[in-house]
Amino acid sequence: MTETCCRELERLATEAHRPELADIDLAATEEVVVAMNRENAHAVAVVLAAAPAIAAAIDAIVARMSRGGRLIYAGAGTAGRIGVLDASEIPPTFATDPAQVVALIAGGPAAIVTAVEGAEDELDGAVPQLEALGVGPLDSVVAISASGRTRYAIGALRCARQAGALTVALAGNHASELAAVADHAIEVEVGRSSWSVRPAEGRHRTETGVEHDQHGGHDAAGQDLREPDGPPARHQRQAARPRQAHRGAGDRVRPGAGRRGAGRGGR
Numbered sequence: 307m308t309e310t311c312c313r314e315l316e317r318l319a320t321e322a323h324r325p326e327l328a329d330i331d332l333a334a335t336e337e338v339v340v341a342m343n344r345e346n347a348h349a350v351a352v353v354l355a356a357a358p359a360i361a362a363a364i365d366a367i368v369a370r371m372s373r374g375g376r377l378i379y380a381g382a383g384t385a386g387r388i389g390v391l392d393a394s395e396i397p398p399t400f401a402t403d404p405a406q407v408v409a410l411i412a413g414g415p416a417a418i419v420t421a422v423e424g425a426e427d428e429l430d431g432a433v434p435q436l437e438a439l440g441v442g443p444l445d446s447v448v449a450i451s452a453s454g455r456t457r458y459a460i461g462a463l464r465c466a467r468q469a470g471a472l473t474v475a476l477a478g479n480h481a482s483e484l485a486a487v488a489d490h491a492i493e494v495e496v497g498r499s500s501w502s503v504r505p506a507e508g509r510h511r512t513e514t515g516v517e518h519d520q521h522g523g524h525d526a527a528g529q530d531l532r533e534p535d536g537p538p539a540r541h542q543r544q545a546a547r548p549r550q551a552h553r554g555a556g557d558r559v560r561p562g563a564g565r566r567g568a569g570r571g572g573r
């Protein structure tokens with residue numbers, strides 16, 4: 307069974323080896339930095355190609371949120387932390403209710419800062435978390451998984467679908483198991499041109515993280531910019547919040563402006 311599992315993983319782009327990076331640890335530091343940024347640029351281009359699928363997911367999410375629904379991220383490990391990061395930035399950036407965009411991670415809050423081994427393999431791990439939120443037909447659940455086969459993420463979408471919620475799969479491999487249980491699938495395969503933080507193994511997981519971070523930002527920022535009340539109303543809400551008045555000009559998001567340029571150095 308272990309051999310079968312290994313063969314299945316080897317067929318995934320996110321798990322493929324990079325023999326040309328076998329000696330990357332011997333390269334000069336500047337060469338490593340240049341290589342990493344070159345690979346990041348490739349990931350951005352691949353995300354752009356997925357614009358139609360991303361836009362379709364955003365429109366579907368907005369349709370539910372405009373009726374009072376929520377955007378709920380779900381993921382394990384790094385994928386889960388990306389969801390947590392994006393959800394935590396929404397309230398201070400767009401002056402929204404913290405309950406409007408939330409994130410679930412396998413293993414619970416402790417997994418945000420400490421790895422909880424085995425939590426990602428629990429198919430029903432997200433069930434009690436989603437039930438505690440009272441997920442329903444107006445909600446949208448976006449499951450994030452680099453491989454597209456994480457059991458926690460798959461279980462989250464199955465549970466969400468049973469509750470009548472909109473389901474969106476975000477994966478780094480095509481024809482993923484996660485996409486098979488989603489209403490909308492955003493599958494961006496970064497392929498052999500992607501970067502690895504584990505040169506001895508030569509994997510593509512870091513670029514998948516860049517890709518997922520961009521998708522998450524598109525989903526959350528996209529739904530905010532498409533709110534029925536429009537940017538002016540959001541501007542009024544921000545003006546009413548004292549803390550916003552003390553933020554630096556570089557940190558303040560203009561009405562209608564993209565949040566990535568202000569919040570994280572413009573990616």
